[in-house]
Amino acid sequence: MKLDAKIPPGPIEKKWEQHQLDMKLVNPANKRKYKVLVVGTGLAGASAAATMAELGYQVSAFCFQDSPRRAHSIAAQGGINAAKNYQNDGDSVYRLFYDTIKGGDFRAREANVYRLAQTSVKIIDQCVAQGVPFAREYGGLLANRSFGGAQVSRTFYARGQTGQQLLLGAYSALERMIGLGRVQMHSRHEMLELIVVNGVARGIVTRDLVTGAVSSHLGDAVVLATGGYGNVFYLSTNAKGCNTTANWRAYKKGAAFANPCYTQIHPTCIPVSGEYQSKLTLMSESLRNDGRIWVPKKEGDKRAPHEIPEEERDYYLERKYPSYGNLAPRDIASRAAKEACDSGRGVGKTGLGVYLDFAASIQRLGESAIRERYGNLFEMYARITDDDPYKTPMRIFPATHYTMGGLWVDYNLMSTIPGLHVIGEANFSDHGANRLGASALMQGLADGYFILPYTIGNWLATAKLEKVTADHPDVKAAEASVAARTQQLLSVKGKRTAASFHRELGQIIWGECGMARAATGLTRALKRLPELRQEFWSDVNVPGSGASVNQSLEMAGRVADFIELGELMCLDALEREESCGGHFRTEHQTEDGEARRDDERYCHVAAWEYVGESKKPIRNVEPLQFEFTHLATRSYK
Amino acid sequence: MMKIKLNVWRQKDAADAGAFETYDAADVSPDMSFLEMLDVLNERLTLAGKAPIAFDHDCREGICGSCGVVIDGRPHGPKERTTTCQLHMRSFENGAEITLEPWRAGAFPVVKDLVVDRSAFDRIIAAGGFISAPTGSAVDGNATPIEKENADLAMDAAACIGCGACVAACPNASAMLFTAAKVSQFALLPQGQPERYRRARAMVATMDQAGFGSCSNHGECMAACPKAIPLDHIARLNRDWLKASFREGRRVATSGDSAAG
Numbered sequence: 001m002k003l004d005a006k007i008p009p010g011p012i013e014k015k016w017e018q019h020q021l022d023m024k025l026v027n028p029a030n031k032r033k034y035k036v037l038v039v040g041t042g043l044a045g046a047s048a049a050a051t052m053a054e055l056g057y058q059v060s061a062f063c064f065q066d067s068p069r070r071a072h073s074i075a076a077q078g079g080i081n082a083a084k085n086y087q088n089d090g091d092s093v094y095r096l097f098y099d100t101i102k103g104g105d106f107r108a109r110e111a112n113v114y115r116l117a118q119t120s121v122k123i124i125d126q127c128v129a130q131g132v133p134f135a136r137e138y139g140g141l142l143a144n145r146s147f148g149g150a151q152v153s154r155t156f157y158a159r160g161q162t163g164q165q166l167l168l169g170a171y172s173a174l175e176r177m178i179g180l181g182r183v184q185m186h187s188r189h190e191m192l193e194l195i196v197v198n199g200v201a202r203g204i205v206t207r208d209l210v211t212g213a214v215s216s217h218l219g220d221a222v223v224l225a226t227g228g229y230g231n232v233f234y235l236s237t238n239a240k241g242c243n244t245t246a247n248w249r250a251y252k253k254g255a256a257f258a259n260p261c262y263t264q265i266h267p268t269c270i271p272v273s274g275e276y277q278s279k280l281t282l283m284s285e286s287l288r289n290d291g292r293i294w295v296p297k298k299e300g301d302k303r304a305p306h307e308i309p310e311e312e313r314d315y316y317l318e319r320k321y322p323s324y325g326n327l328a329p330r331d332i333a334s335r336a337a338k339e340a341c342d343s344g345r346g347v348g349k350t351g352l353g354v355y356l357d358f359a360a361s362i363q364r365l366g367e368s369a370i371r372e373r374y375g376n377l378f379e380m381y382a383r384i385t386d387d388d389p390y391k392t393p394m395r396i397f398p399a400t401h402y403t404m405g406g407l408w409v410d411y412n413l414m415s416t417i418p419g420l421h422v423i424g425e426a427n428f429s430d431h432g433a434n435r436l437g438a439s440a441l442m443q444g445l446a447d448g449y450f451i452l453p454y455t456i457g458n459w460l461a462t463a464k465l466e467k468v469t470a471d472h473p474d475v476k477a478a479e480a481s482v483a484a485r486t487q488q489l490l491s492v493k494g495k496r497t498a499a500s501f502h503r504e505l506g507q508i509i510w511g512e513c514g515m516a517r518a519a520t521g522l523t524r525a526l527k528r529l530p531e532l533r534q535e536f537w538s539d540v541n542v543p544g545s546g547a548s549v550n551q552s553l554e555m556a557g558r559v560a561d562f563i564e565l566g567e568l569m570c571l572d573a574l575e576r577e578e579s580c581g582g583h584f585r586t587e588h589q590t591e592d593g594e595a596r597r598d599d600e601r602y603c604h605v606a607a608w609e610y611v612g613e614s615k616k617p618i619r620n621v622e623p624l625q626f627e628f629t630h631l632a633t634r635s636y637k
Numbered sequence: 638m639m640k641i642k643l644n645v646w647r648q649k650d651a652a653d654a655g656a657f658e659t660y661d662a663a664d665v666s667p668d669m670s671f672l673e674m675l676d677v678l679n680e681r682l683t684l685a686g687k688a689p690i691a692f693d694h695d696c697r698e699g700i701c702g703s704c705g706v707v708i709d710g711r712p713h714g715p716k717e718r719t720t721t722c723q724l725h726m727r728s729f730e731n732g733a734e735i736t737l738e739p740w741r742a743g744a745f746p747v748v749k750d751l752v753v754d755r756s757a758f759d760r761i762i763a764a765g766g767f768i769s770a771p772t773g774s775a776v777d778g779n780a781t782p783i784e785k786e787n788a789d790l791a792m793d794a795a796a797c798i799g800c801g802a803c804v805a806a807c808p809n810a811s812a813m814l815f816t817a818a819k820v821s822q823f824a825l826l827p828q829g830q831p832e833r834y835r836r837a838r839a840m841v842a843t844m845d846q847a848g849f850g851s852c853s854n855h856g857e858c859m860a861a862c863p864k865a866i867p868l869d870h871i872a873r874l875n876r877d878w879l880k881a882s883f884r885e886g887r888r889v890a891t892s893g894d895s896a897a898g
Binding site: 161495549 | 668672674676677680688689691695696719727749756758762766768770773775776777779788795796798799822826829
């Protein structure tokens with residue numbers, strides 16, 4: 001497989017501008033002759049579908065939820081970065097670009113990241129125009145807050161509900177196009193197969209989650225905006241429905257899967273309370289602006305937090321990283337929490353927790369200022385834990401939150417299958433080995449509003465597409481494979497639920513491929529996972545039929561794909577013999593426990609190519625060149 | 638550990654008449670969420686060869702608006718400003734008998750068990766719940782300062798999660814609070830002014846067509862709303878709708894302008 005990133009030549013600040021001039025355009029009158037299928041309606045999918053419909057393309061959009069507004073982008077709390085420099089604190093496009101490259105531990109593609117930083121400023125303007133109620137100062141201008149991994153204040157926010165407000169903005173633009181008949185919306189439809197004809201992506205097969213009907217949808221381009229695969233860990237901050245099925249089907253049809261081992265464990269989540277736990281809840285990283293993280297200095301100190309005097313507390317982030325303190329990037333803050341707990345200093349019943357303490361800020365700013373900034377988050381915490389964070393410190397612990405890996409795309413956001421585009425969290429492109437806070441919303445909307453709508457025009461204008469109809473043998477074969485798989489899931493009639501397999505998978509992945517990874521554990525997982533897959537297909541119990549609403553069937557199909565993906569993750573983690581960002585190999589660390597990158601051997605993207613059932617996939621490599629930044633050891637000290 | 642008895646509405650599909658069935662849930666931890674209690678029950682039903690209970694859910698952190706069960710007659714259950722997914726079993730007594738029903742409203746037909754079809758909400762938004770600002774057309778975000786108080790009020794309205802509890806709580810199954818929240822958000826912002834009256838008229842017309850009842854100011858919607866969206870927004874919608882009706886009369890004579898767009 002040849003990986004051509006198609007990075008335009010020229011100085012970095014001119015690449016995108018020049019590329020826009022060089023790309024072929026589709027004449028306005030011809031746009032309506034092209035049909036684009038968009039799967040997923042989160043920030044990336046909704047903004048792309050709306051924008052392409054505004055341009056005049058025929059668009060069909062799909063989501064498994066009952067409404068496009070439910071996509072999990074809605075749950076993002078803290079904010080969205082943009083290099084506006086409204087605070088006059090020295091921000092610039094270059095600084096946002098550099099922070100993102102450095103935050104990603106020099107494992108992202110420079111040209112893509114620079115374009116992302118350039119585009120960031122337009123996103124804020126677009127969202128304000130849509131009526132997104134961003135936080136404002138008394139003078140009426142937009143407010144900013146700071147976020148982990150940055151020393152400037154460039155994060156725009158809408159209380160603790162930034163993702164909700166941005167998604168509702170994109171959703172309203174999408175609904176406007178639906179109302180005008182320019183987008184055909186298919187809610188409660190799940191994509192279960194990609195249709196590839198003569199090597200080109202030409203459609204998808206979906207299952208209607210209400211009637212069970214399996215049908216094909218054909219078009220001139222397919223866009224996957226289907227989010228990340230964090231639920232491979234079973235417990236994560238993702239919504240229960242988030243899954244990898246669409247991406248996994250595409251992988252099995254020839255789309256390379258890049259850097260699957262790059263997963264982000266978010267440092268500030270509410271700890272697990274019991275075995276029945278179905279998901280983990282994030283407490284926004286923005287809390288680290290005003291909260292101080294600590295554990296007792298003494299091992300096994302079971303005193304209540306207020307009984308532990310100041311000098312017996314270890315504010316370990318402030319101690320280890322004095323210049324960034326509590327705002328150290330996510331991977332570093334998570335690992336530090338794990339170390340604290342591993343050393344027996346964790347807090348709470350399980351010992352798997354650290355304190356996030358607001359007492360100093362409440363004393364300095366007053367309770368009402370803290371309430372104004374984080375009221376809804378404090379309320380959410382109180383509701384889940386039955387503790388009052390105004391009075392007692394929050395207990396937090398890291399949890400899986402975001403996946404930097406995803407389907408490989410070139411500069412045009414096209415995968416290794418021509419015609420198949422991948423945007424937002426579903427692709428791998430912009431965050432390297434670790435994503436900075438408030439950059440996911442930025443990337444989703446950059447891809448959807450401002451990048452894909454340009455690059456897809458170039459694809460449509462230059463591709464010579466044959467006519468494909470519903471009776472084409474490749475279409476029929478794709479439909480038949482969906483029907484067969486559904487039947488197979490229903491016919492096992494074993495003794496275990498899909499959820500029990502999912503929990504077991506999660507334990508394996510969290511244990512062996514979580515915050516710290518080692519060859520021994522990864523090898524163990526790679527032996528166990530194929531067995532788990534076999535057990536699944538011989539012992540899963542999926543009740544009911546495929547001909548109506550069947551939530552167990554939906555879940556089982558997703559779990560089956562997660563088990564396979566888990567295997568690829570462990571393989572990727574095993575073969576990347578270095579530590580970088582969220583990928584921490586215990587064999588590769590410095591004397592003081594920091595990640596040790598190996599730029600000689602691993603300054604590249606690993607893009608895995610599927611070659612058949614039970615065959616080891618091929619590891620293709622895209623070398624990363626750092627022409628506009630210097631490969632440096634990441635330090636936040 | 639708690640023991641709970643559940644009376645659950647079971648309905649195969651839209652055509653089925655539906656009926657209550659009773660289940661015992663033992664080993665319920667007070668720290669479980671309400672939906673986790675149902676997950677555990679569903680796994681047990683599955684292994685016993687029975688059909689698990691269908692319910693909508695996704696984010697499980699009170700923001701996506703997917704979940705919604707009428708619990709003992711109250712949409713989202715006994716706790717104020719709390720979605721079903723954020724409700725915990727510690728809000729119930731050990732030994733409690735709890736009745737679970739889907740949202741009941743003509744405009745929200747039952748799909749299966751506790752799952753209903755809320756697509757009418759999407760149609761109301763498609764009719765006018767937007768500001769027409771095609772991508773690329775925006776001016777700088779700080780070009781128009783907006784009074785903080787109005788921005789905050791707009792945010793209060795925009796906090797609606799579209800769950801439909803307001804409709805389920807209303808004796809008339811009216812969707813006024815949902816519609817008003819969106820109309821109000823944009824009416825409070827300068828960007829929303831050009832389409833302000835057209836928006837109010839189009840959204841109300843679509844709401845009426847979808848079969849929602851009319852508002853008679855009971856206020857049950859606000860009590861059930863997990864985001865506590867206040868009734869003031871309904872008053873603002875009513876004012877805008879009235880003005881829109883006058884303006885419409887005036888405009889028909891001079892221009893033939895279309896409803897949505």
